Amino acid sequence: MEAQETLLEELLNVEVEIQDVEEQMKILLQRQDTLYERQSQLKALLEASEGSEYPAKDTASTTVENWSGSCEWDSEADDVRFNVFGISTYRANQREIINAVMSRRDVLVIMAAGGGKSLCYQLPAILRDGVALVISPLLSLIQDQVMGLTALGIPAYMLTSTTSKEDEKFIYKALEKGEGDLKILYVTPEKISKSKRFMSKLEKCHNAGRLSLIAVDEAHCCSQWGHDFRPDYKNLGILKIQFPSVPLIALTATATHKVQIDLTQMLHIPKCVKFFSTVNRPNLFYMVREKSSVGKVVIEEIAGFIQEFYPNNESGIVYCFSRRECEQVAKELRESGISADYYHADMDVNAREKVHLRWSNNKLQVIVGTVAFGMGINKPDVRFVIHHSLSKSMETYYQESGRAGRDGLPSQCLLYFRPGDVPRQSKRQCRRSSIFRHFAEPFQDCNGMCDNCAFSSEIEEMDVSSHAKVIVSLLQDIRENDQRLTMLQLIDKLKTKHKELGSNLKRDQKEELVIKLILDRVLIEEFQHTAYATNAYLTIGPFAKQVLQGKRDVKLEVCNAQKKVAGINSVKHNVAFSGLEMKLDELRKELSSTHGGIFPHSILSTQQICMISAQKPNTLEQLEKIIGRLKTEKYGNRILEQIIKYADSNELKDEHGSDVRPKKRLKTKKPVVLIESSDDDA
Ligand SMILES: Nc1ncnc2c1ncn2[C@@H]1O[C@H](COP(=O)(O)OP(=O)(O)OP(=O)(O)O)[C@@H](O)[C@H]1O
Numbered sequence: 243m244e245a246q247e248t249l250l251e252e253l254l255n256v257e258v259e260i261q262d263v264e265e266q267m268k269i270l271l272q273r274q275d276t277l278y279e280r281q282s283q284l285k286a287l288l289e290a291s292e293g294s295e296y297p298a299k300d301t302a303s304t305t306v307e308n309w310s311g312s313c314e315w316d317s318e319a320d321d322v323r324f325n326v327f328g329i330s331t332y333r334a335n336q337r338e339i340i341n342a343v344m345s346r347r348d349v350l351v352i353m354a355a356g357g358g359k360s361l362c363y364q365l366p367a368i369l370r371d372g373v374a375l376v377i378s379p380l381l382s383l384i385q386d387q388v389m390g391l392t393a394l395g396i397p398a399y400m401l402t403s404t405t406s407k408e409d410e411k412f413i414y415k416a417l418e419k420g421e422g423d424l425k426i427l428y429v430t431p432e433k434i435s436k437s438k439r440f441m442s443k444l445e446k447c448h449n450a451g452r453l454s455l456i457a458v459d460e461a462h463c464c465s466q467w468g469h470d471f472r473p474d475y476k477n478l479g480i481l482k483i484q485f486p487s488v489p490l491i492a493l494t495a496t497a498t499h500k501v502q503i504d505l506t507q508m509l510h511i512p513k514c515v516k517f518f519s520t521v522n523r524p525n526l527f528y529m530v531r532e533k534s535s536v537g538k539v540v541i542e543e544i545a546g547f548i549q550e551f552y553p554n555n556e557s558g559i560v561y562c563f564s565r566r567e568c569e570q571v572a573k574e575l576r577e578s579g580i581s582a583d584y585y586h587a588d589m590d591v592n593a594r595e596k597v598h599l600r601w602s603n604n605k606l607q608v609i610v611g612t613v614a615f616g617m618g619i620n621k622p623d624v625r626f627v628i629h630h631s632l633s634k635s636m637e638t639y640y641q642e643s644g645r646a647g648r649d650g651l652p653s654q655c656l657l658y659f660r661p662g663d664v665p666r667q668s669k670r671q672c673r674r675s676s677i678f679r680h681f682a683e684p685f686q687d688c689n690g691m692c693d694n695c696a697f698s699s700e701i702e703e704m705d706v707s708s709h710a711k712v713i714v715s716l717l718q719d720i721r722e723n724d725q726r727l728t729m730l731q732l733i734d735k736l737k738t739k740h741k742e743l744g745s746n747l748k749r750d751q752k753e754e755l756v757i758k759l760i761l762d763r764v765l766i767e768e769f770q771h772t773a774y775a776t777n778a779y780l781t782i783g784p785f786a787k788q789v790l791q792g793k794r795d796v797k798l799e800v801c802n803a804q805k806k807v808a809g810i811n812s813v814k815h816n817v818a819f820s821g822l823e824m825k826l827d828e829l830r831k832e833l834s835s836t837h838g839g840i841f842p843h844s845i846l847s848t849q850q851i852c853m854i855s856a857q858k859p860n861t862l863e864q865l866e867k868i869i870g871r872l873k874t875e876k877y878g879n880r881i882l883e884q885i886i887k888y889a890d891s892n893e894l895k896d897e898h899g900s901d902v903r904p905k906k907r908l909k910t911k912k913p914v915v916l917i918e919s920s921d922d923d924a
């Protein structure tokens with residue numbers, strides 16, 4: 243009997259160790275995957291840098307040749323950047339990419355969502371003589387871009403199914419004869435593969451030396467390894483064959499190494515200059531919350547979050563798993579007082595476009611969508627993205643959450659998960675670490691921009707061996723009396739025992755301890771099936787004896803109450819308009835509706851609103867220093883009028899003794915903190 247017990251004990255020990263080894267192997271295999279990915283990236287970088295005297299820089303912003311020196315077009319480029327686009331400084335890599343394109347090199351750009359890829363081909367298109375051709379996968383993306391450029395006075399057109407006969411005639415004439423003012427022409431990839439007429443006009447444009455550059459946007463669509471393969475993108479290789487001397491720039495936000503290789507082969511740009519920027523989005527605050535099993539509780543939480551942080555109708559997206567869920571969540575959010583509507587693939591195109599448009603014009607606060615609400619979203623001032631359900635992959639999550647804060651201003655990403663969805667994490671990790679791991683990038687400091695880093699909670703190991711002993715002896719007594727206990731009954735019984743122990747554990751700590759004892763086989767569960775249910779009872783397991791004899795220590799990781807890390811405050815992840823900002827926000831909405839077809843963010847960006855209201859310019863000259871010449875010419879008088887009106891109304895209020903500013907702002911409504919990556923910190 244004794245010998246059998248010893249054998250059984252050893253068998254259990256071996257089984258526990260096997261389990262342990264399997265866990266470790268899993269971790270090592272994951273690490274091996276990451277290392278393979280990185281190995282091939284490094285090999286490709288080395289290959290590309292062969293013959294180049296410039297070694298690769300850090301991965302946060304890697305280029306293998308130096309494109310940051312001064313160039314002959316610098317001052318003209320600066321003038322267009324500021325006075326036409328109203329952009330005061332370049333972001334990381336933008337200037338270098340522009341220089342490479344201007345030097346007539348083929349270029350591959352991998353830059354995070356919202357990083358500012360469009361400027362990298364739009365600015366050279368303006369600087370160069372002739373017409374730039376841009377290939378983009380979606381009509382809605384093209385419409386957004388053309389509308390934005392037109393608002394800036396740049397002659398941009400599109401040749402799609404929606405183009406009028408008149409415009410088509412104008413475009414063909416411009417391509418063929420160089421007549422009329424055409425700088426940037428957008429087409430979908432089908433035009434290249436299916437329209438012989440278009441290709442022949444393009445050929446004529448090229449033969450006359452007027453095709454200045456070709457941009458392939460969302461270039462990951464070329465590869466079937468990418469997450470959004472478009473068959474027509476496969477035919478774009480023809481461009482480099484037909485127009486070998488025209489610089490081609492391919493741009494995408496995400497492309498694994500495999501996709502990069504694939505797309506440079508397909509587009510025939512083997513010697514392209516590659517610019518990789520980090521996947522990190524420093525302005526996004528990541529949060530993860532456990533999802534209640536009660537649907538209403540989740541909606542209440544989401545509605546509460548939106549009302550607390552975004553009371554001024556700031557735009558957001560809620561992602562759901564199914565079409566039905568979208569409709570349900572949108573309805574319940576509306577019932578909670580949030581302006582929300584749904585968007586999914588089952589709706590007809592017009593209804594979908596209507597919802598999208600209302601949202602883009604800030605007439606609807608929240609879109610509740612499935613993955614169908616995807617690539618076409620160009621809105622720069624999305625302040626929050628909430629995942630009501632988990633995305634299907636890390637890549638998809640990165641893409642979807644990345645729709646927040648494309649203007650570089652603080653925004654929040656909130657993810658709900660059910661405990662069963664993910665393996666338990668015993669240590670509190672930075673949320674960004676899984677993104678870096680997935681994209682095989684070295685870890686960067688999160689800067690307190692996720693819930694785990696913003697709120698440190700000390701994890702301590704607590705010796706709970708004496709609690710474990712009490713549990714085991716209690717269950718032994720119960721068994722001797724031919725009784726049984728479920729987990730809940732056991733925990734209730736422990737209440738009366740805490741005096742014996744000197745210290746008491748909280749209820750959830752007791753639950754955690756019992757689960758740990760089950761996993762360590764100190765306790766085992768016995769199941770009893772009835773006609774209606776299966777009940778689980780607890781009883782002592784093979785390692786119970788060791789605990790009782792004091793041969794086995796039991797430790798629990800306990801989290802102390804959360805406390806804020808010094809210096810981190812709730813400001814960083816929120817932008818909320820107040821005072822004059824609110825007035826300027828109203829003005830841009832008004833101007834957008836009177837200027838027909840221009841989105842409010844194309845009139846003034848959120849960033850520009852914040853700068854104007856901080857500096858309160860008095861003259862058009864002062865205003866021009868903030869938003870550039872073009873916007874000042876177009877809207878300057880109205881903006882100044884608004885500033886004066888606001889100042890007057892404040893003086894008036896002052897005379898009557900009331901405070902100008904809102905007396906008490908929400909704790910989250912603090913001045914905007916800009917988290918911009920620029921050349922300097924690249
Ligand atoms: N240097 C800059 N400074 C300030 N804002 C900028 C700068 N460059 C671009 N932006 C703005 O950032 C926003 C996002 O730019 P853009 O649409 O080019 O991003 P993207 O990299 O193409 O992103 P996506 O992958 O989502 O298409 C736009 O509102 C744009 O005006």
Ligand SMILES: [Mg+2]
Nearest residue numbers: 356359360459
């Ligand atoms: Mg883009």
